[in-house]
Structure formats: structure tokens, C-alpha cells
Amino acid sequence: MFETIIYKTEGPKAYITLNRPEVFNALNGKILEELHQAFNKCAEDETVRVVTLSGGNSKAFCSGADLKAGLADPNLGNILLSHYNPLILGMRNLPKPIICKLNGVAAGAGMSLALACDIIIANEETYLTELFVGIGLMPDAGSMYFLPRIIGSQKTFELCSTGRKVFIPEAVQLGIVSKAVKADDLEAEAEKLADQYATAATKSIGQMKSVLNRTFENNLETVLGFEAEAQTKCGKSEDFAEGVMAFLQKRPTAFKGK
Missing domain, CATH: 3.90.226.10 (2-enoyl-CoA Hydratase; Chain A, domain 1)
Incomplete structure (x- = not known):
């Protein structure tokens, strides 16, 4: 190709x-x-x-x-x-x-x-x-x-x-x-x-990139808003649910990047 x-x-x-x-x-x-x-x-x-x-x-x-x-x-x-x-x-x-x-x-x-x-x-x-x-x-x-x-x-x-x-x-x-x-x-x-x-939490890493791309052009208040928006998306991910469950069960995480 x-x-x-x-x-x-x-x-x-x-x-x-x-x-x-x-x-x-x-x-x-x-x-x-x-x-x-x-x-x-x-x-x-x-x-x-x-x-x-x-x-x-x-x-x-x-x-x-x-x-x-x-x-x-x-x-x-x-x-x-x-x-x-x-x-x-x-x-x-x-x-x-x-x-x-x-x-x-x-x-x-x-x-x-x-x-x-x-x-x-x-x-x-x-x-x-x-x-x-x-x-x-x-x-x-x-x-x-x-x-x-x-x-x-x-x-x-x-x-x-x-x-x-x-x-x-x-x-x-x-x-x-x-x-x-x-x-x-x-x-x-x-x-x-x-x-x-x-094997990492891919969705959260993607949101990190998104916020970092906009950090230097905006003030603190705006970036705090970006963080809240991105964290909402992370909180709805399967990886977050897995991370919390693994923490509570005291076992290694098995993230799927979803």
C-alpha cells in the first residue's frame, strides 16, 4: 500500500x-x-x-x-x-x-x-x-x-x-x-x-493530549474548564470503571483502551 x-x-x-x-x-x-x-x-x-x-x-x-x-x-x-x-x-x-x-x-x-x-x-x-x-x-x-x-x-x-x-x-x-x-x-x-x-488507559492519555494542546494559549480558568470537560469523558470510560474496580480488589488493572 x-x-x-x-x-x-x-x-x-x-x-x-x-x-x-x-x-x-x-x-x-x-x-x-x-x-x-x-x-x-x-x-x-x-x-x-x-x-x-x-x-x-x-x-x-x-x-x-x-x-x-x-x-x-x-x-x-x-x-x-x-x-x-x-x-x-x-x-x-x-x-x-x-x-x-x-x-x-x-x-x-x-x-x-x-x-x-x-x-x-x-x-x-x-x-x-x-x-x-x-x-x-x-x-x-x-x-x-x-x-x-x-x-x-x-x-x-x-x-x-x-x-x-x-x-x-x-x-x-x-x-x-x-x-x-x-x-x-x-x-x-x-x-x-x-x-x-x-496496556495503559488510552482514553485518558488521549484527553491529556487534547488539554495539553490548548494549555499555553489559554488562561487558568479556561484550562480548568478543559480539564473538567476531559475528566467527564474519562469518567465515562470503561478504563475508569476497570481502574476503580482493580483498586478496590487490590489487583493489577486490565485496561482495554475503551
């Missing part, structure tokens, strides 16, 4: 793998479209409770936009509006956790793609870079939204205006990356986290 990515599911776990290793998983119209379709499949498939996004066997997670392929439209804003933005919005609005398994370099829009995930586990030997300024552009595909919320305005300006490499130990310190592991341990660590989310 897909040409530039690999999509597979194993029970409640979905795996989306960028599959253009010959160009270090550079992004063109085709792969952006297929990524959008894959995340839509995850949203529509009620059995999927966690998604892992990775760069597969490529030396890079994603090297950014495929400049060698040329521009489909000289108006770069049109390209963002038609291809990048729908994908990023689809990822953020997906009511299920997305793990980024950062196997290699995440550069430019590739860094934006990683930031759009909910949690990043990275090979400790790699780095991220907002290299847009090196070709006379500014960061896009969500970087100017995600980064300031993680590291603040001044640090975002520094990283974006210099385009310097942020190696993983610093990325962990800044809060961009959740965990750094040795390259040989990356697969196992990502899978361990996927297993945890695959």
Missing part, C-alpha cells in the same frame, strides 16, 4: 517507519502524504493504542525536506499548508501516544517531525538541528510552536538562529528528548515503552 514508509501493527501497537534510506529519509510530497494516511489509519483503528515512529535502518531519523527533488510549488507556504501542516495536526490530534524512536539525525523538518511526537527516546550518539537558517529559511512544520514550549523563547531563538547541532545529552538536559540510550538498546527501550502504553 505504501511506497515510502512501512506501516504495520502488532496487536494494540502500530509502527510507522520512514523508508527512504537512500536519501536519509528526506521528506517529499509522497512520504508526507503517506505519513498522513498512516496516522489516519492509527486514528481509525480502534485496536491501536500506541504508535512508534522511527527512521528504520537509515543512518538518519529524517534529514528534513528533500531539496534535491526540487520544489513542487515556488510558494513554500503553499507546500506547508498542503503537505506538512495536515500531517503535524494529525499527529497532535491523534488521541493515542506517539513514541519517536530517534535512531539517527533529525534535521530541519525532521526535527519538527520528532517534536510532534509525544515522547522521544534517542540514540545517545546522534543529534538534532534546526538547520533552516543555513539555507535562508526559518523553522517550520511546528518547530516554532513546540520548541518554545519546551525550552523557552531565548533558547529557541539561539538554536534556530544558529542552526547548531544539539547532541542528545544536551537535548535530554533541555527536555527535548525524554531518554537517551545506547544505539544497541534503542529498540528494546522503545518497545518497553510501547508495551507500557499498549
Whole structure:
């Protein structure tokens, strides 16, 4: 079905793998479209409770936009509006956790793609870079939204205006990356986290994402309202009923993600 990515599911776990290793998983119209379709499949498939996004066997997670392929439209804003933005919005609005398994370099829009995930586990030997300024552009595909919320305005300006490499130990310190592991341990660590989310209360995690997406643009009173609305939905879920029963019966939970 897909040409530039690999999509597979194993029970409640979905795996989306960028599959253009010959160009270090550079992004063109085709792969952006297929990524959008894959995340839509995850949203529509009620059995999927966690998604892992990775760069597969490529030396890079994603090297950014495929400049060698040329521009489909000289108006770069049109390209963002038609291809990048729908994908990023689809990822953020997906009511299920997305793990980024950062196997290699995440550069430019590739860094934006990683930031759009909910949690990043990275090979400790790699780095991220907002290299847009090196070709006379500014960061896009969500970087100017995600980064300031993680590291603040001044640090975002520094990283974006210099385009310097942020190696993983610093990325962990800044809060961009959740965990750094040795390259040989990356697969196992990502899978361990996927297993945890695959048996978690998926509905509540989806509501967490929904509220977090709106937190910074609203005042406390409004966010308190969002929390109340989301908690009402969680309280009507089967997982909540199971969680309370398991607590009362002093046994492990058996969440179904419903």
C-alpha cells in the first residue's frame, strides 16, 4: 500500500517507519502524504493504542525536506499548508501516544517531525538541528510552536538562529528528548515503552493530549474548564470503571483502551 514508509501493527501497537534510506529519509510530497494516511489509519483503528515512529535502518531519523527533488510549488507556504501542516495536526490530534524512536539525525523538518511526537527516546550518539537558517529559511512544520514550549523563547531563538547541532545529552538536559540510550538498546527501550502504553488507559492519555494542546494559549480558568470537560469523558470510560474496580480488589488493572 505504501511506497515510502512501512506501516504495520502488532496487536494494540502500530509502527510507522520512514523508508527512504537512500536519501536519509528526506521528506517529499509522497512520504508526507503517506505519513498522513498512516496516522489516519492509527486514528481509525480502534485496536491501536500506541504508535512508534522511527527512521528504520537509515543512518538518519529524517534529514528534513528533500531539496534535491526540487520544489513542487515556488510558494513554500503553499507546500506547508498542503503537505506538512495536515500531517503535524494529525499527529497532535491523534488521541493515542506517539513514541519517536530517534535512531539517527533529525534535521530541519525532521526535527519538527520528532517534536510532534509525544515522547522521544534517542540514540545517545546522534543529534538534532534546526538547520533552516543555513539555507535562508526559518523553522517550520511546528518547530516554532513546540520548541518554545519546551525550552523557552531565548533558547529557541539561539538554536534556530544558529542552526547548531544539539547532541542528545544536551537535548535530554533541555527536555527535548525524554531518554537517551545506547544505539544497541534503542529498540528494546522503545518497545518497553510501547508495551507500557499498549496496556495503559488510552482514553485518558488521549484527553491529556487534547488539554495539553490548548494549555499555553489559554488562561487558568479556561484550562480548568478543559480539564473538567476531559475528566467527564474519562469518567465515562470503561478504563475508569476497570481502574476503580482493580483498586478496590487490590489487583493489577486490565485496561482495554475503551
